[in-house]
Amino acid sequence: MLHARHYPGDPERPAIGLHCMMGSGRLFEPLAAHLDGLIDLHAFDFPGHGRSPDWQPEEGVDLHTKVTRHAARMIERPVDLIGHSFGATVALRIAVGVPQAIRSLTLVEPVLFAAAPAAARRDEQDRLARFEQQGDWDGMLRQFLGDWGSPGEIPTDGPKADRLRRQMRMVVDTNAALMEDRADILRPDGLEQIAAPVMLIAGAKSPDIVHDISEALAARLPDVGRATIPGAGHMLPLTHAEQFADLTRMNLERA
Known part of the structure; x- marks a missing residue:
């Protein structure tokens, strides 16, 4: 059983937060505090992270698939997905698979390396x-x-x-x-079907590859905004929580 975290807010705005590798659902605590109940945010700890039990490999199921399936089961109606790094790639995978289930998509530095040169x-x-x-x-x-x-x-x-x-x-x-994009997130006409507003957020001091990835994704998404936070690095949800919350709010209000 994966450890579940809940940051209560408007029950009419269900949201799921998907954290980075070597992180936990606590990553979204500062965001929830700054959003002041705008969304009803759920964030679980991935296997082997936070308070969840260690990852137990399964035949034919990698960690990305395990996390994706767990998050997808939490969706009962259109939802706001907020993802960071590895978690942002999971959010993208869900959005490509079931675009009608997504109300908005806020992505901090999705590390989908297959999109980079x-x-x-x-x-x-x-x-x-x-x-x-x-x-x-x-x-x-x-x-x-x-x-x-x-x-x-x-x-x-x-x-x-x-x-x-x-x-x-x-x-x-x-x-x-x-x-290698084994989940085929970058398949032809996949990203193009995401009608929900997307916000791609990056830190100015982050590795160059994350900016390459964002550029490649933005070129294919129909409704996308990009923002770079000055002075921030990859862990900007923690180090620049207020700016992150402002940009997330902006995208939520577009939905």
């Missing part, structure tokens, strides 16, 4: 591959968290360190799916 994808893969080849999971953690906006001391002993290492392995496994 080939050279940028290779660079992203190579950044972590050398650590994997050496079996240096702690080094990979430092590289990954530094690249994506969470530098600082990383525990090397105890339960928290062990879970971080397990999460890092999940990141590596999931990156392959995102590099």
Whole structure:
């Protein structure tokens, strides 16, 4: 059973928040506080994250599919989807699959690497591959968290360190799916069918590849706005919560 989080608000505006890898549903707590009840926001912790149990691989079901199915089961009527990083790619997958179920789509730096130019994808893969080849999971953690906006001391002993290492392995496994778009999110005439308003948000200090991805997605989405927050990096939902909330509100009001 995945841990569920609820930030109560207007029952007529159901919303689902989908967090990043190595994060949790708590990512949306600052957003909910700034939106002051505008939406009724539910956010669950992915397997192996937050208060949810560890990820147990299933035959033929990867983590992306598991999270997508769980989120899709929560939708009973048109919903506002808000996703960050990995969670934003899940939101896109749902929107492409059932566009009529989406009221609005607010995406912070969706890491759908398959949408980026080939050279940028290779660079992203190579950044972590050398650590994997050496079996240096702690080094990979430092590289990954530094690249994506969470530098600082990383525990090397105890339960928290062990879970971080397990999460890092999940990141590596999931990156392959995102590099190859195994869920076929980018299929012809898929993004073009999303009629709901979409807001693509990025941090000015984020890795270049996220801007490449946003540009590629925006070129195909019928109703899309883009915003870049000055001084922000990948973890902008936490570091720039007020600006994130303002942009989310703007998109919600368009729906």
